[in-house]
Amino acid sequence: MKKLLLFLFCHLALLSFSQSVVKTPTAGLDAIKVTDLKKDLYEHADASFKGRAAGTINELKGAAWVAERFRSIGLKPAGDNDSYFQFFDMWRNRVAATSTVSINDRSLPLWSEVAIAQMAPASIDQPIVYLGKASAIDFKNIDVKGKVVAFDAVPGITPTNISLPTWRYQRLMMNTYGNALIEKGAIALVLIADNDTENVWADAVENFKVGTYDLEGGPREKVTATVPVFWVHASAKKEIAENNAQLKANIIIERFTYPSVNIVGTIKGTDPALSKEYLLYSGHTDAHGIRNVVDGDSIYYGADDNGSVNVAMLAMARAFQKKPSKRSVIFVIHGAEEVGLLGSRWFSSHPTVPIENIVAVLNGDMIGRNTPDSAAVLGLQAPHLTSNDLAKMVLEANEEGPKFKLDTQWDRADHPEFWFFRSDHLPYARLGIPSLMYTTLLHPDYHTPKDNAANIDYTKLKKMTEWMYRTGWKVANAAQRPDRVPNFKLER
């Protein structure tokens, strides 16, 4: 009997020991507060930061605000030179304002009358060959070598659909019609807007105006296109179609570098051996800056995208600060995500801690909107699955905490938005590091001035934060680091 009691006692003690390893501490959970999330987000997404666009002084101001919060919470600086900052240079290319375009010597003001959808340096003075409806072009027999060609953009799709942002509309037009004409030797394309395109003109132009950004050596560091693509309004069609119109264009590309910055802070783990390893939380500072007016406002505040995650990271930092884990935690709020995941590409190739010691990346992108009980996590379905252990932990954490109904569509390899490729976990996942992306998915205010602090569901944001914290706590305290799926290979 005694033996049995002793056995039971030991067994229970073991059980409670193993549970205490993974049980999320109440002290940490209590440190995650709606009041902090709200106060932080109203400040971080304030109008004074003018939408924190990548490659502007406002992004740097936003980053400085984050760094100051890191300092006040007590995170140890882990950027360059013992600071919270890791600066990097971006190469930017854009159409210079001195560029000119005219049809029949009538000058078309850049962006309002003519939009340059594909940048290429050019000096053109040639007649325009009008091809009619894009869908009626006889691509097999047409001869456009050395010519400037125009056609009506009538793809029969609705670009205002939320799942088809304007830059993808442009891509679709080029993939379906434009690129074939370029392959046949056309030296410039003029796309004549249809009604659908007119509806999204203002938004599309903002995307084209920005130009491209890339890190040195990246695919968009230099402009490689040689054929410019112009959009003109439907009202220009008559002149182009009837008069054998003449295009004169002098397109000048500006190329310069501009700094962006990652904000990096750590909380040291309590275990002498495991504290050399890191759990990485990831967000991004930049949003879309000042753009075309929507309902009287032109500041694209980026409260959900991605202020929601940045303030969640501050809340989790408070939680880990209160009750540190065995492994260390590194918080990286990346710069320049919206222009090509540049901050995460930079940090993953210039890590300030040994990259092999990063055991998992928990990235968030937009976690404060939509119905209170729904959410998604990407990285659970092959080929996006990086770690079976991590997949198990994130699902357990959901069951222990918020019990969200999880969307499974957006993680699929055949989902048309390919989101797994569009946020900061990607460069880490490509290195085989166990990685997840948390999100509450799209909403009609995405990338508009209505993505502001007033439209966030703070109760839901708190639940999402707790979910990320609970997952992180498991990762940071487990005896073994999460496994890595062997031969991990993404579909693109």
Ligand SMILES: [Zn+2]
């Ligand atoms: Zn984002």
